[in-house]
Amino acid sequence: MILVTGGAGYIGSHCVMRLLEAGKKVIIFDNLSTGHIETVNELKKHGELEFIKGDLLNIEDIKKVFNNNIDAVIHFAALSLVGESVKEPLKYYYNNVMGTLNLLNVMIENNVKKIVFSSTAATYGEPKYTPIDELHPQNPINPYGNTKLMIEKMMDDFDKAYGLKSVRLRYFNVAGADEKARIGEWHNIETHLIPNILKSVFDENKTFNIFGTDYNTKDGTCVRDYINIEDLITAHILALEYLFNGGNTNFFNLGTNEGNSVKEVFDACQKVLNKNINVSTKERREGDPEILVADNKKAKEVLGWQNNKTLTDSISSAFEWEKKLSGKIYAKN
Ligand code: UFG
Numbered sequence: 001m002i003l004v005t006g007g008a009g010y011i012g013s014h015c016v017m018r019l020l021e022a023g024k025k026v027i028i029f030d031n032l033s034t035g036h037i038e039t040v041n042e043l044k045k046h047g048e049l050e051f052i053k054g055d056l057l058n059i060e061d062i063k064k065v066f067n068n069n070i071d072a073v074i075h076f077a078a079l080s081l082v083g084e085s086v087k088e089p090l091k092y093y094y095n096n097v098m099g100t101l102n103l104l105n106v107m108i109e110n111n112v113k114k115i116v117f118s119s120t121a122a123t124y125g126e127p128k129y130t131p132i133d134e135l136h137p138q139n140p141i142n143p144y145g146n147t148k149l150m151i152e153k154m155m156d157d158f159d160k161a162y163g164l165k166s167v168r169l170r171y172f173n174v175a176g177a178d179e180k181a182r183i184g185e186w187h188n189i190e191t192h193l194i195p196n197i198l199k200s201v202f203d204e205n206k207t208f209n210i211f212g213t214d215y216n217t218k219d220g221t222c223v224r225d226y227i228n229i230e231d232l233i234t235a236h237i238l239a240l241e242y243l244f245n246g247g248n249t250n251f252f253n254l255g256t257n258e259g260n261s262v263k264e265v266f267d268a269c270q271k272v273l274n275k276n277i278n279v280s281t282k283e284r285r286e287g288d289p290e291i292l293v294a295d296n297k298k299a300k301e302v303l304g305w306q307n308n309k310t311l312t313d314s315i316s317s318a319f320e321w322e323k324k325l326s327g328k329i330y331a332k333n
Contacts, residue, residue, distance in 0.1 A: 001025045001069050002240070005056065005103065006076030008035025010185045011118065011174060011229065013043060015074060017183060018233050020047030029065050030077065031055040034187065042182050056099030062106045072114035072240060073107060075100065078147070081191060082122065082287060085144035096147035097154075104154065108162045114243040115155070116236055119168040119251070121225075121292055123149040130259075131225075131295035134170075134251055142287055152251065159249045167239040167247070172225040172255035172294045174232055176314030177321035184321025185229075193224075193262060194318050197269045201277055202326035208277060210262050212284030221262035223291040225255035228309035229317075238303040255294025256307050265311065272315045 002019055006012040007028030012035070019026050025048045028040060032053060040051045050068075054061030056077055078096045079085070085092040107115065122145035123138045140146045158164040175194050177184030185195050200208035213220040235254050242250070260268075270277055299305045 001027060001071055003027050003029060003065060003068075003070045003073045004076065005029045005073065006035065006078065006118075007043070008032055008037070008040050008051075009076060010187065011171075011232065012074075012076035013039045013183045014178060014229050014233050015076070015236050016043050016049065017046060017178060018237060020049060022237070023047065026050070027052060027065060027068060027070070029054055029056075029062070034079075036186055039183050039186065056102050057095065059102045059106065062102055066106050066110040066112070070110070070112050072116070072243060073103070073112065074116045074118075074236060074240065075103060076118045078118065080120075080144060081189065082142050082144045083191070085147070086142055086287065089143040092143045092147050096144075097150050100151045101154065104158055104164065108158070108164065113162070113164050114240075115164065115166045116239045116243070117151065117155065117166055117168045119148050119152055119170045120145065121170055121172045121253070121255070121294065123152065123170060126289050127292060130291050131255075131257055131293040132253065133295035134253055134298050141289075156249065164249075165243050165247070166249050167243060168251040169235060169239060170251060170253050171232065172227050172253070172292060174229055175226045175311070175318060176229045176309070177317040179230065179317055181317070181320040181324050184325065185318065186325060193265055194226075194269065194315060195322065197266060197277060198319055198322040199326075201273060201275065202322060207280055208266070209280050209282040210266065211282050211288065213281050214284070215290045217261055217290060219261050219263045222288055223259035223261050223293065225257070225259055225293045226265070226311050226314060227255050227294075227307065228314045231307040231309050235299055235303060235305045238305050242303055250302065252299040252303065252305075253294040253296055254299060255296050257294060257296050259291060259293040260311055265315075268311055269315050272312060272319060
């Protein structure tokens with residue numbers, strides 16, 4: 001049985017879908033603070049899934065989950081808005097760091113010693129060189145990144161003392177949705193680029209803004225490495241296999257080795273939708289690094305991972321999902 005924390009959220013739910021389709025038994029533990037019960041209900045149609053509503057800040061909730069026979073944990077549950085983390089660091093340290101400490105505590109008590117953890121490129125901070133490999137120094141520039149780095153360090157210490165084996169996956173910019181549009185990215189507060197572009201098409205009250213056109217990049221807008229959600233999930237499955245095969249604690253970047261500027265992503269969206277989309281330009285968004293591109297060699301070499309999908313694939317699947325989410329049908333012509 002695999003325990004997936006945060007399995008009702010964007011990335012967690014895609015992982016649960018893949019596990020269920022591979023015939024695995026899964027428990028989702030989620031407090032539904034940002035995840036959705038509708039997502040859980042969809043997932044239940046695809047395999048043997050138990051949903052437990054609970055909070056990582058309540059250790060008794062976690063203990064109950066471990067009455068089941070858990071073989072390994074995939075830990076997604078976390079708050080993940082960079083801007084919010086700057087304004088409300090208390091909430092972030094409490095939820096992300098304390099919550100994970102409780103989880104690890106109960107894991108050790110129950111002798112469950114395999115965990116795949118959702119980490120982030122935000123642990124690197126302002127890049128010193130690009131593409132960023134795993135040897136790049138980790139110096140986060142915001143509380144969100146700090147919480148994820150603290151958890152990585154906790155996991156190292158827990159390995160030395162208790163033999164906990166972790167794989168930390170450092171995501172770059174995750175994009176796209178389930179190919180059949182059964183689930184997708186669904187945030188009540190949406191800050192991410194591709195969904196914001198698409199939302200401006202479906203909702204005439206929303207305007208898409210480009211944050212900053214004076215960066216030192218090919219066209220003045222920020223460059224990011226957009227990794228498709230399905231490719232990203234494949235790495236989680238491989239990481240789990242790696243741990244079951246006796247692999248040691250390790251950490252990997254998940255990206256494509258390629259950068260796209262905000263303008264390029266915007267143009268790609270217009271092309272996929274075959275539509276001119278309204279756009280405004282705004283000041284730089286605070287805390288945005290100029291360029292973030294992953295060196296993904298290590299994940300390929302050690303996990304045997306391969307990224308297959310393109311930016312266009314991600315935009316197309318995100319579009320199909322957004323169409324469903326908005327309840328509107330926008331005909332491509
Ligand atoms: N952007 C816009 N307009 C928008 C939204 C975003 O121009 O409406 C720009 C941003 O300024 C940035 C780029 O698009 O230059 C990507 O922004 P996202 O918000 O989609 O993604 P981030 O790179 O800011 O954040 C991602 C993850 C975080 C993680 C971070 C690592 O979502 O969880 O990478 O730096 F912390």
